[in-house]
Amino acid sequence: METQQKATLQQLAANIRRWILNCTNRAGSGHPTSSLSAVELMVALFFDGHFRYDLDEPRYVNNDRLIFSKGHASPLFYALWCAADAIDEDDLMTYRRFDSVLEGHPTSRFRYTEAATGSLGQGLSIGVGMAMNAKYVDELPYRTYVLLGDSEMAEGSQWEAMEIACQYRLNNLVGVLDVNRLGQRGPTMQGHNLSVYQKRVEAFGWNTIVVPEGHNLCEISAAYEQAKACEDRPTMLIAHTLKGKGVSFLEDQEGWHGKALDDEQLQRALNELEEAPDDLRGALAKPQKVSFPVLSRSQPEEMNYPMGEKEATRTAYGNAITRLGDKYANMVVLDGEVSNSTRAEYFQEQFPERYFEMYIAEQNMVGAALGMALRGKTPFVSTFAAFFSRAFDQIRMCPYSGANIKFVGSHAGTEIGQDGPSQMGLEDIAMFRAVFGSIVLYPSDAVSTEKCVEQMANCSGIAYLRTTRGKLPILYDKDERFPIGGSKVLRQSGEDQVTLVAAGATLHEALAAAEQLEVSGISARVIDLYSVKPLDVETLRTAARETPLLITIEDHFAAGGIGEAVCSVLSEMPIRIHSLCVDVRPRSGTTEQLFEQQGISASKIMEAVKASVTLATHTEK
């Protein structure tokens, strides 16, 4: 690095430190010391020619990518863009205000945020997804950088990301580990022991570059250069830094995490910083311009499920993604080492270049899918419904990146039988309904499953599809439509005494119950509630007006499930609602035994209806 360049970068660093201290002081909160430790790491990346980025087009396909996994260093993140002249100082001073897009941790409301972070240990997985996209899908030369805190290396998700990055030989991925020794409440497990990090990262198959002086711009810049030369593996820069660097009373001190300076402290701190012109700005390197093919969309073949035959909805899912793979050329499929169960393997056979085996590491799988989504893909991510609980934190964060991801959970409910409760998704509807802005679909046959998959491919945002293990009778003709937010009334008459609302396997129990109830002279309406979120409120309200009793039947726990969802939209209607669901401790057994035990079988539905109808008759008397 030339002397002049070094002097300029040092001045830029000083300005950035000033901005960090000022904006957190104004906000009265934030993490200045965690930002100060990584100033040089980021200044060297941005302003010494490494990071190639078109400020006018943040979503440009061949921009390099930067993810702040340590999202609490947002003051540094925003200050960097200020130093690059992408935002101005006044914007920066709105930090953390309600009317500002500069949130406490970066979200997609700020246009230069590559991915929302703030829950630690998620950024590297997102970077893995972006790097996989570059290397295997878009085949573009952009590079992905992830700034990591040392505290967050305790999260297991980091090591999931490490192992997968190694497996996929992501030489276009660079981690920047800011080893500042201090966590929130005190020292990290490893302190400044860089060699421990190095040993671990190397054991996970990465190239490592130790930067003993993590505030030395020349050393750092040389490390970035060295990283580019590694052609077969991802690289981790492991840098010795000081929390609070640049301010004597903050440097390497405990007790300053997440604390803004007061006015007096701020003045003292500012006085210690090198002087630099207020209006000094740095320039980013430009990305290589690439031609990017417009993907062709061919029409899929028609599906073929003869009415009355049986098929598992998970199989229909596998068929659907395979059938639609050509039409939706942006579709990618990720699976957690259970593709022969979820049927994602069908897609793999047809489109191996767009299928990614993510092994038994669900947190990283979701993070990587998010990375691909943010690079314009439509990821379908599958595992057992139960095991998405492993990645709930990653899933709940997706909306704040504005992401478009589709989750598919197979083997839902007690329906799986003998494998027992560890494998039964019984909380998945509750979990996915609780994700901000989500869609939850739960089809009951192969036709509606395929239609739901296409709906998911067409819509933007976060959607979940619940599939079941066993074969279920085909209920619908291939021309039937299944819009998101709809439902299907499968039986009704003018004399309905009860409405049965169900989805998935229990819908078939409801249909069987309705048939037998008819024999007993009780007329039952049956609604296929394939769209659990959003709900078809109109159809439910009509049923509530027309029948005095409504029974929901679901292979899921009560809390957050279909019953509660239905109750909440009918709370103003004068109808009795009875929820049948999984409410005794689930166990191994046959599907029939378990449905009977949980009171969600056809015979138990009949009992419930008869008890309630009798009760109603008695009450009327």
Add this chain to the structure above:
Amino acid sequence: METQQKATLQQLAANIRRWILNCTNRAGSGHPTSSLSAVELMVALFFDGHFRYDLDEPRYVNNDRLIFSKGHASPLFYALWCAADAIDEDDLMTYRRFDSVLEGHPTSRFRYTEAATGSLGQGLSIGVGMAMNAKYVDELPYRTYVLLGDSEMAEGSQWEAMEIACQYRLNNLVGVLDVNRLGQRGPTMQGHNLSVYQKRVEAFGWNTIVVPEGHNLCEISAAYEQAKACEDRPTMLIAHTLKGKGVSFLEDQEGWHGKALDDEQLQRALNELEEAPDDLRGALAKPQKVSFPVLSRSQPEEMNYPMGEKEATRTAYGNAITRLGDKYANMVVLDGEVSNSTRAEYFQEQFPERYFEMYIAEQNMVGAALGMALRGKTPFVSTFAAFFSRAFDQIRMCPYSGANIKFVGSHAGTEIGQDGPSQMGLEDIAMFRAVFGSIVLYPSDAVSTEKCVEQMANCSGIAYLRTTRGKLPILYDKDERFPIGGSKVLRQSGEDQVTLVAAGATLHEALAAAEQLEVSGISARVIDLYSVKPLDVETLRTAARETPLLITIEDHFAAGGIGEAVCSVLSEMPIRIHSLCVDVRPRSGTTEQLFEQQGISASKIMEAVKASVTLATHTEK
């Protein structure tokens, strides 16, 4: 190992193989091949004098512990206890039946199950908790063994457990890694490359012992002996094994995962096994008898919160565990590197020997807490409410171990303000309500928080306490009682036109709204719903009978929250229910701004009441 002993153990192994093949054939499902690979690893442990265990007293404090992290190898697990003469062959043949305690994956219904497993990557953390308990709490010489699959080493939680086991120098913990090369759908990432595992495990600070012949009883037994000699670190046996070992057409073959043999295959397989007497049984070594002190329980001091003053409920939580620490001598506290925020640090100051810093690794924290719970402790586990989502899989599994664990999530809701959505627990009530058999408490002031904490300490099972960041006015006298399943009616009259139901920060908004509504001539009942699960159905029904309108107000998303919980218990009541909750995209801002934005502030509650009351008046006309 003597020749005679070796011959006997080999015969025991042959019998175990026979039982594995037979019981899965009878069940028509299960994982025989995953069981066969670890037969020798477990036979050498059990029957060559290493594992010390009193069969008559499975919960004996000084028994060695064995956790099958690869829970799908349950046929082997059950067969081992059969070989030890703890259960008989007829029991074994009930495997996976509805009327059997031998479930598809081990649960607490089987008396020799140390911890329920089946969701992969959880067992090592549980073992960490048991080993921590032995070394630091009970100070007992028992050793903890964890059988691990190679596929599940892809789970990040394993590496969380590894790093913490190293940090706490758990020389009483032994991992047994069954490297059989094959996962569910094909080869693992590392195949039979033992040196990769060794390098990684060593990099995480463990002692490693490679066992190149993982079916050689002498080699394995020597490895267990060697593990005992390591005094400063945990030990991992890394064994080269073959999936399906012992049956020529299964050995090291793909396509056999999770498949039981049919009758013809079974016969062929059985013919290949060494003959052995049917009634051959092995003996376990006895545990050392220890005297175990009865812990004294002293009465805690009284709390002191003057009515009308303010305190954060998280602070009251910290005060409560510290005040009650002497009375509940089994209480242990674990925190995820945020103890200065959750206030768990108060307990640490008073009882450092019962406090465990678990760093930013929530999955392992919950697993370790489960391990301690299963060794008779009452763990209180704390982090931000949002970050428990990281450990949802571990949490949902707790009931199947019959565990007694208390979770405490601080910084719940938009109330935290400027830090933004990544730090806001907005799905935590939904998540914890969805856990089988759980209790969910959400107090609104310091007094009720302390009372809730004592209720949690007194009850058995899984309970969650939600605390908030900011200070809230003291509402209750120290003698007020807060039973689980109760509620408090804070305002009521004979002319109530509306009932406001809230908890936590929004209860204070509801109280403020009620006060101002009174000025406008509208009388509002206010219910403090501190027990969110179970609900005080009686009080809610009374309100539903006595007021025509009920409004729930919560700092949480709609799905699975308080509104839905209340709707579901009032579904048969003729009352209009209106739910105010977080329903626009949350962001950074002040608490006041965010409550206003989300419609859960006092003024927005008033607006909602007035609109509804006006609406009702109009409708009546």
